[in-house]
Structure formats: C-alpha cells, structure tokens
Amino acid sequence: MFYPSFKVHCDFCEKDITRYTKLVDANGLDTDMCVNCFLEGRQNEKHSKNNPYHVINRLTFPIYEDHWNAEEELLLIEGLEKFGFGNWIDIAEHLATDKTPEDVMSHYEKIYMSGKKFFASY
Numbered sequence: 071m072f073y074p075s076f077k078v079h080c081d082f083c084e085k086d087i088t089r090y091t092k093l094v095d096a097n098g099l100d101t102d103m104c105v106n107c108f109l110e111g112r113q114n115e116k117h118s119k120n121n122p123y124h125v126i127n128r129l130t131f132p133i134y135e136d137h138w139n140a141e142e143e144l145l146l147i148e149g150l151e152k153f154g155f156g157n158w159i160d161i162a163e164h165l166a167t168d169k170t171p172e173d174v175m176s177h178y179e180k181i182y183m184s185g186k187k188f189f190a191s192y
C-alpha cells in the first residue's frame with residue numbers, strides 16, 4: 071500500500087519521482103529509484119543491481135479534477151464493480167484516501183453521470 075500524496079525522491083540522484091514511474095527493491099528494503107539510475111545500474115548498501123525489483127507506475131496526476139488523481143479514479147471504477155453502484159461508503163474505503171462517501175458520490179455524479187467529461191490542465 072502506498073499513499074498518493076507522498077513525495078518520493080530517487081535515492082541515487084535525488085530527483086523528485088513522485089509523479090514518475092519508479093523502481094523499488096523487491097527484497098523489502100526501502101529503496102526508490104528513478105528509471106535513469108536503474109538503467110545505469112546504480113547500487114548502494116540497500117540495493118544491489120542484481121536484486122529483484124518492482125516497477126511502480128504512480129498515477130498521482132489528475133484527470134478530470136485537480137483534487138482527484140488517476141489512481142483514485144481507477145479505484146472508484148474498481149470499487150463500483152466490486153461493491154456495486156451506490157455503495158459509496160465501501161467505495162470510499164476502497165480508495166483509502168481522504169475522500170468521504172459524499173465526495174465520491176458527488177464526484178461520480180459530476181464526472182461520470184453528467185455526460186460531459188472535462189479535463190484538468192496539467
């Protein structure tokens with residue numbers, strides 16, 4: 071589980087990779103890497119380039135509204151399929167962010183039921 075509002079920096083070059091694809095060491099040690107450092111084969115005491123790794127594509131950018139990121143949109147749709155339409159309490163819990171059931175319901179009605187999708191500028 072990771073939290074969308076976290077700032078993540080590459081452990082090697084210090085680049086802010088919050089909004090970018092990153093790699094983490096799969097041995098459970100807390101190492102974050104940007105794609106560039108990974109491709110260069112950089113390593114430290116926590117991460118050897120021979121270790122297994124996971125690729126994490128963080129969906130922290132907004133799609134329709136500035137305060138709703140792509141991950142929350144996906145979890146909303148996934149929650150609807152899993153819990154059924156109208157189960158906003160379960161769906162809000164599924165998001166596991168600061169969104170309340172009322173937030174989820176009004177966002178859904180505004181974006182998905184109004185028939186006119188609009189895009190946030192970023």
Ligand SMILES: [Zn+2]
Nearest residue numbers: 080083104107
């Ligand atoms: Zn880096």
